[in-house]
Amino acid sequence: MRRVLLLNITYEPLTTVGMHRAVCLVLGEKADVLHSDVSGIELRSETVRLAIPSVIRLRRYIRVPHRSRVPLTRAALMRRDNYLCAYCGTKADTIDHVIPRSRGGPHAWENCVASCTRCNHRKADRLIEELGWTLARDPAVPHGPHWRLIGAINDGDPQWVAYLAESSAA
Ligand SMILES: [Zn+2]
Structure with missing residues (x-):
């Protein structure tokens, strides 16, 4: 079940891979271990001993094809x-559709914003123009590999944090 963070040679996070695939990449000399698992557990075979990897880095540059849109998730x-x-800048706890779904608004990045429950209830099935509300900025699709790894930062090893920092997120 353990996942391993896979970095490009540029240190850009690419994805997470299963342990088996990570070990194959390392033993196949396609990737190097940057960080071993803090548990210190080793994988052993007759010929190989390898500390369980947590972060591995490819030896060659992988060009990442521009994939489709970042999936819209709550996180x-x-x-x-x-x-x-x-709408009001307080702590958000729900998702609001700027153009309500009941009025044809799509469930898409460009039509979804974080919202507090109060604004969400007050807005109900109305448009912001009808309420005289404005948006500080137009909701947009986020870009960059880091957005695909949202969640990994919480699910993974603390050693991943440095590589998933937002500094290079678009
Ligand atoms: Zn609000």
């Missing part, structure tokens, strides 16, 4: 909006 949306309500 990623909250992160994009800094956990703040798009």
